[in-house]
Amino acid sequence: ADFLRGLSPNGNTPKSLWMSGPSLSAEDQGAAASALAQSGPWGAHSCSSNCAPCQPIEVTQRLREMDGRLVKQDHQLRELIILNETQAGQLAELRRRVSVLEETVKDLEAQHCHGIFIWRLKGFSAHLRNQEAGLPVVEHSPGFYTGRPGYRLCLRLHLQTPMAPRCSNYISLFVHTMQGAFDGQLTWPFQGTIRLAILDQGPEGQHHMxxxxxKPDLQA
Incomplete structure (x- = not known):
């Protein structure tokens, strides 16, 4: 111990120790110098930035940073979900308004048909195939008015199946009255003349009118 206290910080042994202290062998002197060199000028308690005790602090700091980023991303995700739900509600409301406007336009067009209504029935070939297979085929036309003001009517088309007990393989066309916008201004029951025509789009043109x-006194 006296020998180590007498050593200088730079690892050199003072001459006074060599002169007055007890004599040491060459092996003891080498061991002492080696111990001093390994301990370093600041002693055994000094640590570098890469030593093991410092690593848990860096890991903890990184975990905190990652946790903060996750919290921020969670808030952003919640905001996006709320925004998506809001936009979905707005889109549904716009679709509803468009549907109402389309119905309004159709109703206005029906009021200005002046009693002449042309019903273009689409997909009639598919209806015929269903009729031949014995499936019931019933189609209703949009409502239309006989004038402005006028009665609101609609057409009903019925394709009779081959196995029908009456009028098999026939086309039945009916006229129905509907609730309209001018019912309070009209005379009831409905009276008038109705002309129905089925126009054949084939080359033969077998129209039927x-x-x-x-019959006001007829009870439906």
Whole structure:
């Protein structure tokens, strides 16, 4: 111990120790110098930035940073979900308004048809295939008005199946009255003449027309 206290910080042994201290062998002197060199000028308690005790602090700091980023991303995700739900509600409301406007336009067009309504029935070939297979085929036309003001009517098309007990393989066309915008201004029951025509789009052009007179005293 006296020998180590007498050593200088730079690892050199003072001459006074060599002169007055007890004599040491060459092996003891080498061991002492080696111990001093390994301990370093600041002693055994000094640590570098890469030593093991410092690593847990860096890991903890990184975990905190990652946790903060996750919290921020979670908030952003919640905001996006709320925004998506809001936009979905707005889109549904816009679709509803468009549907209402389309119905309004159709109703206005029906009021200005002046009693002449042309029903373009689409997909009639598919209806015929269903009829041949014995499936019931019933189609309703959009409503239309006989004038402005006028009665609101609609057409009903029925394709009779081959196995029908009556009128098999026939096309039945009916006229129905509907609740309209001018019912309070009209005379009831409905009276008038109705002309129905089925126009054949084939090359033969086998059209069929029928004129009907309403029967106010007939109970439906």
């Amino acid at each position: 029928e004129v009907m007179e309403t």
